[in-house]
Amino acid sequence: MELKLYNSRGRRLETFIPRENGKAGMYACGPTVYNYAHIGNLRTYIFEDILRRTLAYAGYEVTHVMNITDVGHLTDDADEGEDKMQKSARETGRSVWDIAAMYTDAFFRDTDRLGILRPTVVCKATGHIEEMLALVSRLEAKGFTYEAGGNIYFSIDKFPDYGKLALLDRQELMAGARIEVDEAKRNPHDFVLWFTKSKFENQTMLWDSPWGRGYPGWHLECSAMSMKYLGEQFDIHCGGIDHIPVHHTNEIAQSEAATGKSPWVTYWLHGEFLIVDRGKMSKSKGGFLTLDKLMEEGFVPLDYRYFCLGGHYRSQLKFSFDGLASAASARGNLMERIARFDRSAPVPRESLSAEALGLVKDFGEHVCDNLNMPKALADLWTLVKGGLPDGEKITVLAEMDTVLGLDLLKTQDTNLDADIEKLIEERLQARKEKDFARADEIRVQLKERGILLEDGPSGTRWKRL
């Protein structure tokens, strides 16, 4: 199956040709763990999950590597004021390590609920300081660094290809990017590899280094860890579109300068933003929506996944609760239709009819056409509404779901259903008796089992999370 992907490096659609036959290595910039992921971040992880599933569907053995940015200040070149992890620690009375662990757990709870497969390798910045120091040493030995004001900088003037990914010439880069004003820099686009002069007071995450006790610059972790797990050159690097002008540009500069090999990464894929009325949803601005918040409003996580698949990853997607409600109702309708199919005799893949194979082919072509999920969803609907025998539908649904990740064939457990009804009854009784503690306890108990209760004028309804 020919897979076409839009490569930000060169800005064009290209056929995917891996470095090693039958294998695909991809690196995705992971979360900063000083707060919950917002649904904009989660849109990007859903896009990357679809990419990974598509690579597997197209027949590649995928190694998916994702980092966890658990060093609080590594979120921006221009951070000012307080280290975000430290701020969170102070506000909650916990250690920075606890904060990182707590939000890392919360992140995976969200991604699991959204049907996002766990990466093959998850690597923490704090666990790879040695690799980062080795990279700085390599750059130093090759003359790409200088020391100023106690920090070690990467000198972009020593790297003529700087900014190629962003397709901007130097003048435009200078004018366009918002970068930190730092008197010590020789060129405003130089960036710090290693800090010994903390921008933040009371820094607790510090490590020894040949240049003094300090901490790594923002971009270093992704270069060091991706090369450790995928090799000095690899196939795919992805992230949100905001990473093109600074973070990914700097990652390329330091990696190619260190190894002397180009291109460092063959394909660069970037997901567009989830936007709200006020513009881009953003972590540092506050007031963002989390998956838990959507659930409090009565939605289940897969409603949000379905909502995201309704837009192409290269287009901005506008979030609204009305839009999410339409997605939820479409998904509910889909699941009800699927629930009525007879699952007892799925037709083996090799015995599918020409019509069924035609649908599979359309689906495969759409998926492999730069992950065209809106069209893939349309193919799913054609299948579900069409007249193929249930046995064929079930087989094709299972195949489509390896890419869509919508739990299309999740079976209903009738024992569990009876159990839930009993608990709902008990909760109703508790409420009548004004035993609200018991009523709440039952709600929490059910939530832990993946059941969400909704109280409405016509009684209590429940949904699976």
Ligand code: AMP
């Ligand atoms: P962060 O945890 O802030 O480093 O962001 C994690 C990922 O989410 C990165 O790949 C960002 O580019 C991406 N991202 C940030 N804001 C949005 C947004 N509003 N919509 C989609 N992706 C986003």
Ligand code: ZN
């Ligand atoms: Zn990164």
